[in-house]
Amino acid sequence: MEALDYHAEERRKAEFNLDEMKIVWAGSRRNYELSDRVARLVASDPVFRKDNRTMLTRKDLFKDTLRKAAHAWKRIIDLRLSEEEANMLRSYVDQPAFTDLHWGMFIPAIKGQGTSEQHEKWLPMAYKMQIIGCYAQTELGHGSNVQGLETTATFDPQTDEFDLHSPTLTSSKWWPGGLGKVSTHAVVYARLITGGQDHGVHGFIVQLRGLDDHLPLPGITVGDIGMKFGSGAYNSMDNGLLRFDHVRIPRNQMLMRVSQVTREGKFVQSDVPRQLVYGTMVYVRQTIVSDASCALARAVCIATRYSAVRRQFGSQNGGPEIQVIDYKTQQSRLFPLLASAYAFRFVGEWLKWLYTDVTQRLQANDFSTLPEAHACTAGLKSMTTSVTADAIEECRKLCGGHGYLSNSGLPELFAVYIPTCTYEGDNVVLLLQVARFLMKTVSQLGSGKKPVGTTAYMGRAEHLMQCRCEVEMAQDWLKPSTILEAFEARAVRMSIACAKSLGKFSNPEDGFAELSPDLVEVAIAHCQLIVVSKFLEKLQQDIPGKGVKRQLEILCNVYALHLLHKHLGDFVATGCITPNQGALANEQLRLLYAQVRPNAIALVDAFNYTDHYLGSILGCYDGNVYQKLYQEAWKDPLNDTVVPDGYLEYLRPILKQHIRTARL
């Protein structure tokens, strides 16, 4: 007998070819097939079960994480999975683990900052997981201010070694994932000192634990920093603390691509910019942008499917009540998030290209695009994670009371996701980096140096400062060039206004500090322009499949116009559009929501998430929400007994006392 599909009618309404949309979402047919195969592999494996995760104690959760990581590694070896497939497998296992840092930061740090000899020595062991590493940068006293780190690595020419030391309490390493209980090694960031001179922060490969007994090596204090936000969630990760008491490592364990220390203790700075020490962060920020689209898509998939099942009010003549997805307020909250998921997917694809391009250039000693790559990764990491974190919470509210149940999947997704706004660079700190880059670009406008890449639009500042939006009717807002020009004009006008205000300060740094809230807004406007423009560029491509391109055009317009509506103050205050044109944009937005509506379920089906990965009763594919919620309630350990533990000690005496009091 065929299983019931509560969304069948919704799926029939779709006006586009779902299979082709799945390929667009995955990036290519090959990606789609790989990802689909790996997702099913994980979903069908009982070791990767995760429905009881939030019930586990921290210790049990951690052991479960070790078990899953070991099993994942076995599957990767047995099935001879490629690196790409292995990464997919770990992400579908969907439980933060030390392996994220080993593969995501330790290995990239050695690859990016190590010499070829260091690659030869360390990478084979790391690839085989004969050593497990983490990324130990942040300290108790400093995270954002990397130049403020206090751990020292003092070169001793007598022994040809570095002496690693934690001179103060605040110099204790604090937060690195995988450090607390697992890592045998770390890339440690410390101040390099030679001949009494401080050369700033550099990376060092340091062994922390014995490879036979897993005990900390002499001079090393290491442990977990404790429980974090939420149940389950990021508590599967052993974020750690680490102190060094004059720990000795050989000289060749300093990562020496950027600078070297010779046998005699001479510090040599190569032609490579010192910012390359920050290269791993650029890499990870780029991956975080793609991950944002996955997390956002996941929350939106849950909220959309549930909104189509849930009915409230409006029954006529005893007929069914209205599906909550048909309420305009629900649509105006949900559909922009759906559009944002697609927008972030495409900007993530583009950012991956940008990162690959900058990496190839760096290999050829061309460092010219590094500042732009830094600004783009920092800004887009900040913008996409902030939006996604807020969106997950919005999706929880869109699911009403049931969204608050753990088995909706949304509370844990929120808890596991929100630290992305902080790790890999606090989002405000990163936006200020973008603002610095923009102010520098504006200051060079008169110099004849032509802005390129994502700031190329500033080269047309003269036109953008005085252009007038030509929208007269709501449908005029559907013209890509009209949307693009409005976003460009807003970004350039906000940048130039801020630059002018900065010019009024005698000390530019004082001005920057004073105007930093405005500068953050400027950076956001610039990042939103990047996302809008990359979505529009995507639509220039040949996109096959009945109705697929049309749906993407609708989503792109929803994305752009909802931003315009949300930031109307900026657009009107800078004179880019009139209040009436703002009202027309809103009118058009409502029409677009009506076009999204029949396609909403198919648009989230295109994410191709398995029920295992979604981990949500409200978002399950078949929409059989009520029956599953009811069954699941009985599985809660509180329902193991009819009368709860503690009744005799605590409840009964109160109840009896009440009876006695009543009798008095």
Ligand SMILES: CCCCCCCC/C=C\CCCCCCCCCC(=O)SCCNC(=O)CCNC(=O)[C@H](O)C(C)(C)COP(=O)(O)OP(=O)(O)OC[C@H]1O[C@@H](n2cnc3c(N)ncnc32)[C@H](O)[C@@H]1OP(=O)(O)O
């Ligand atoms: C339901 C369950 C679901 C489960 C789901 C599970 C899924 C899990 C899957 C995966 C998990 C993800 C795995 C990843 C986990 C990541 C863990 C996080 C790791 C970390 O957090 S590591 C630590 C990161 N730390 C930071 O990011 C620190 C932030 N600070 C900085 O980056 C810098 O210090 C700074 C940017 C703030 C700069 O400070 P400043 O002092 O001004 O800088 P200077 O050193 O003086 O340099 C200024 C100069 O350099 C330019 N610059 C700065 N950074 C860079 C760079 N990265 N690249 C290039 N250039 C850079 C800067 O613009 C200045 O240039 P200028 O002089 O103006 O031209």
Ligand SMILES: Cc1cc2nc3c(=O)[nH]c(=O)nc-3n(C[C@H](O)[C@H](O)[C@H](O)COP(=O)(O)OP(=O)(O)OC[C@H]3O[C@@H](n4cnc5c(N)ncnc54)[C@H](O)[C@@H]3O)c2cc1C
């Ligand atoms: C779950 C998790 C995992 C992590 N994993 C790792 C890891 O594997 N390895 C590692 O090395 N680190 C790791 N970290 C640390 C992380 O990178 C830092 O916490 C992060 O970079 C933020 O730095 P901070 O904690 O010093 O924040 P702070 O800089 O102290 O931020 C506090 C507040 O001050 C504001 N602020 C700071 N500076 C400025 C400024 N210049 N202008 C305006 N406002 C400012 C911030 O916006 C924020 O509101 C992890 C953190 C978390 C939460």
